[in-house]
Amino acid sequence: MLEHLELFFKSIFIDNMVFAVFLGMCSYLAVSKKVSTAVGLGAAVIFVLAVTVPLNWLLDQYLLRDGALVWLGPEYADYNLSFLSFILFIATIATMVQLVEIVVEKFSPSLYNSLGIFLPLIAVNCAILGGSLFMQAREIPSLGLALNYGVSSGIGWFLAILAIAAIREKIRYSNVPAPLRGLGITFIITGLMGIGFQSFGGMLTGDNEAPEPTENTTAEKTIEEKEIKKEIEAKEKAVSYNEVINK
Amino acid sequence: MALLSKKDANLILDPLADNNPITIQVLGICSALAITAELKASLVMAISVIFVLGVGNVVISLMRNVIPSKIRIIVQLIVVATLVIIVDQVLKAFAYELSKTLSVFVGLIITNCIIMGRFEAFALGNGPWKSFLDGIGNALGYGVILIIVGFFRELLGSGTLFGIPVLGDPIAKTGLYATGYENNGFMIIPPAALIVVGIIIWVQRSRNKALIEEA
Numbered sequence: 472m473l474e475h476l477e478l479f480f481k482s483i484f485i486d487n488m489v490f491a492v493f494l495g496m497c498s499y500l501a502v503s504k505k506v507s508t509a510v511g512l513g514a515a516v517i518f519v520l521a522v523t524v525p526l527n528w529l530l531d532q533y534l535l536r537d538g539a540l541v542w543l544g545p546e547y548a549d550y551n552l553s554f555l556s557f558i559l560f561i562a563t564i565a566t567m568v569q570l571v572e573i574v575v576e577k578f579s580p581s582l583y584n585s586l587g588i589f590l591p592l593i594a595v596n597c598a599i600l601g602g603s604l605f606m607q608a609r610e611i612p613s614l615g616l617a618l619n620y621g622v623s624s625g626i627g628w629f630l631a632i633l634a635i636a637a638i639r640e641k642i643r644y645s646n647v648p649a650p651l652r653g654l655g656i657t658f659i660i661t662g663l664m665g666i667g668f669q670s671f672g673g674m675l676t677g678d679n680e681a682p683e684p685t686e687n688t689t690a691e692k693t694i695e696e697k698e699i700k701k702e703i704e705a706k707e708k709a710v711s712y713n714e715v716i717n718k
Numbered sequence: 719m720a721l722l723s724k725k726d727a728n729l730i731l732d733p734l735a736d737n738n739p740i741t742i743q744v745l746g747i748c749s750a751l752a753i754t755a756e757l758k759a760s761l762v763m764a765i766s767v768i769f770v771l772g773v774g775n776v777v778i779s780l781m782r783n784v785i786p787s788k789i790r791i792i793v794q795l796i797v798v799a800t801l802v803i804i805v806d807q808v809l810k811a812f813a814y815e816l817s818k819t820l821s822v823f824v825g826l827i828i829t830n831c832i833i834m835g836r837f838e839a840f841a842l843g844n845g846p847w848k849s850f851l852d853g854i855g856n857a858l859g860y861g862v863i864l865i866i867v868g869f870f871r872e873l874l875g876s877g878t879l880f881g882i883p884v885l886g887d888p889i890a891k892t893g894l895y896a897t898g899y900e901n902n903g904f905m906i907i908p909p910a911a912l913i914v915v916g917i918i919i920w921v922q923r924s925r926n927k928a929l930i931e932e933a
Contacts, residue, residue, distance in 0.1 A: 491908055496747040497831040554807060557825050558799040565792050597829040604822035650923035651916070654744060658916035665909025 475619050478611075482623035485672055488598050489631035490665035492605075495598030499632055500657060509636035510629075512593075517625030519571060519593050520602045523564050524621030525614055527603040530559055535607075560603045568593055598628050635661060729851040733859035736926065739832045740863045741919045746832030751867070751911035753823050758880050760868030762809070762816055764861030766824065768854060770801045771833055775853030778841040785842075794837045795828065802827045832860055867914050875905030 488494045495516070502512045533539055535556050540547035572590045576583040593599055602624050611617050638660055647656050739745045753759045777797050778785075785793050806824045809817035817824065827833070836856050841849040872878055877885040877894075886893015904910055
């Protein structure tokens with residue numbers, strides 16, 4: 472249970488898809504002009520990651536990794552097909568995205584209408600392939616954890632795109648230097664947010680060490696909690712501000 | 719150039735500056751930024767993308783009349799994935815340490831938006847030679863930004879270039895460090911790459927006013 476919780480928070484905050492490893496930046500920059508579209512794309516990313524990461528975990532476990540084919544018989548123990556992982560992962564993702572699109576269209580037309588345009592985009596979103604590749608590189612030990620990893624890194628991506636979309640909606644009313652307008656300022660804001668997210672690194676000890684939650688002093692924790700509260704407050708302010716403007 | 723007509727030369731030269739894939743078209747940022755803390759990794763990444771995009775564009779261009787448009791995304795993904803596997807295996811065989819540094823980012827060339835973008839926008843509608851030039855041009859434009867970012871991050875962050883100290887020894891306090899200069903550890907962390915790219919965009923758009931976005 473603890474390892475689930477640890478992985479969950481780690482993938483959302485510390486190894487955030489956008490701020491720590493820059494995955495899915497293209498759609499992050501292209502689709503973050505409005506909060507409503509950002510929410511649609513973010514939800515689709517969570518959904519597809521939750522499906523493809525566990526699927527690719529099974530593929531990796533029983534087909535690709537060194538000695539994975541041993542379940543066919545002892546003479547297959549020496550095969551290592553991991554060089555095929557790129558092509559199989561991307562094929563799984565492309566197929567799953569198509570399949571998800573068909574299923575969603577059939578059973579939930581309203582969800583399809585809100586996600587519809589984003590689903591095909593997602594097949595080439597680096598965050599999706601990145602999720603599977605990191606799952607393989609970090610050797611996630613069980614199917615449950617793989618599902619957890621998919622969902623939580625999706626949530627991390629969702630949070631990132633939601634935050635930048637809210638900021639971009641607001642920054643339209645600010646006087647940004649002309650050459651920085653649009654893309655430039657978005658990059659710099661993302662960079663600053665990334666630095667902010669780096670501070671979550673204090674939540675856990677380093678990557679390779681065993682996590683020791685007791686080591687985190689309470690002082691550190693309260694500071695982090697304050698930071699989170701501040702962020703939430705800032706977001707709420709932004710939302711209410713937008714509502715006022717919309718009215 | 720006698721070899722290239724003016725139009726062909728523009729295919730290569732345009733993406734280097736005024737139509738740069740990263741700073742203007744906003745493509746291919748995904749796999750680019752995380753590996754630019756070192757110049758060497760940036761260079762290898764740039765070369766890999768030049769290979770994949772050059773060859774991939776030719777392959778797609780040759781097949782453009784036989785690919786059914788409904789499944790073209792999957793066909794494109796398979797072509798890129800095959801080329802990326804070749805790059806990955808070559809890196810693992812000849813530069814194992816570097817391939818460890820690049821880790822999953824070699825694989826992420828597959829979903830590099832520049833590649834799919836050029837396949838869709840150019841290779842599907844043009845002949846192989848033109849597509850080849852377009853691919854090389856765009857990959858070079860990508861590589862140039864990568865190398866600029868890598869150069870500044872490694873120089874300011876570690877005081878080295880390609881791993882060779884150029885500003886003196888920070889521990890023995892020689893060279894520039896004797897004057898009290900310190901390495902900026904901030905440049906090593908991932909978010910610094912975004913800020914460096916933001917500044918590049920700023921500089922580029924100040925020099926060329928036509929590129930400024932409408933508010």
